[in-house]
Amino acid sequence: RAMELPPSHFPAARAAAVAVGYLRYLRGGPGRGLQLRELRRARRQDIDDVGHKYYLELELEDVLDKDRTVSCTAEVLYPLGSQTSAPDVQVTVQGELRSTEEADQEFYNRIRSLQKELVAENIPDSHGNVPPELEPIHLLAWVASGYVIWQNSTENTNFHLAQVKHVQQVKRSDEDLQFDYVVLLHEMVSQEVLPWEVTVLWHPRRGARVSRS
């Protein structure tokens, strides 16, 4: 009942983008940037009165640890007819992701010790540069945009983070770090590049929580 799809073709690629967005939201952080290395297999099942379900086998890599890959399976269910409901995603990661405890703590301490709240724009800049000290902020934007991408994807969209237009740290009285982002998302089918406002709360042990401003 599940139809095999060519992994190189767009329907599978779109579902994979949703799975990667979701996984970045769940498991990404300032010290971990997951990206798709290869989509190995994709199948689609049309479930009457429910929607279209994609079964994916993905190979991912951490941009900070490119010698290793991580295999993962995902199920992406686009609900029938609904443009307002987020796809349902289940992901299983095989094996362990590299620990980022040390990098996370270092980042946390560095930001907490800043005198002035961090502000930055255009990451990367027009020429593709990301200053090394802003790379964790860039990767945290992947977490934020991963959430937005997951929540707003349909079978007819394929989102990528184009640029962090603006990021403003907001100092908090509790232990979380807060960053208010304006991210530009590129949607490949319509080719639109649109700004989204996203707020991320992050803590080394509690991970990331995303809300919209």
Add this chain to the structure above:
Amino acid sequence: IQLDFWLAPRGLGLPVDVRVPFRSLQAVKAHLEAAGVSYSIMIKDVQALLDEEQTEMRHRSRQLPLSTNTFNYEAYHTIDEIYSFMDMLVDENPNLVSKLEIGRSTENRPLYVLKFSTGGTNRPAIWIDTGIHSREWVTQASGVWFAKKIVQDHANNEGVASILETMDIFLEIVTNPDGFAFTHTTNRMWRKTRSKNSGSICVGVDPNRNWDAGFGDAGASANPCSETYHGPYPNSEPEVKSIVDFVKSHGNIKAFVSIHSYSQLLLYPYGYTNTPAPNAQELHEVSAKAVAALSSLYGTKFQYGSIITTIYRASGSTIDWTYNQGIKYSFTFELRDTGRYGFLLPAKQIVPTAEETWLALKVIMEHARDNMY
């Protein structure tokens, strides 16, 4: 007082030029006035002049390389820098390279095509364009690299030198100059042309939906504010019309390659219909070979297939039109990367991207040469 005579005293009645250090100014002025010697100030502040000259020289060494050998291929350039590169390339290689103006953009910028030819009359030709979508900066940058590479291969009698024995190469590097200028001055993410749309505040037409192949069908937008707006009618955009006119009047183009970024794909017609192109099988095989060649250099993985099956339905696109004109070997590339940097590909990836893409282009060019029709 430390006077520094630039025109030393020569005799009575003859002028004298002297540089006076700042701290001695008052004393010297007072002395001259007391002695009734008239003077005028030629340069008020010599240091300022020197500083300005230093800046100018630094600027010039960065912005205006003296030759295509000192041009920085590992950086992104402005439209002026690229146009100046083209002129230098022609100057340095007048027997191989010439510059053609095929039209003017909406904002009246010249549309330049470089012609690489070792002679003959209207030889069968290969067309390559980059930068039709202005935000895809790695493509214009690669186009610059391709231009230099063709010249080098010819000089060293290797690579495409053999292709140039029987074919010409046409290369349009800045296919959408208005859009490109806009990405530098105002909006790095600008894609379309910069034509005004009557009845709308939104500007620009998608030059890759403006061709006369399935124009206006599903796969383009009728909304001027959309990034895939097809325009009021086919070839409404001078950037597109000039290529259409060129292709038709040349009449002997055998391979047509239009280069975009990003996604790492090699695509062939059609985008506007599910009907397979008559020689889709052959195009698929050429694509497989081209992609393998590309991948051999740095391991970069490309997918390939027809536009409509691989990315999406797109109407009015470039290679659908060129293919329907009879240009059998019509291909579109989507270069690096797959989304990590997207349009903002780091400059240090320009040369590796150009190098690997060139290997794929050679496969296509050689196939066209060896399968003349």
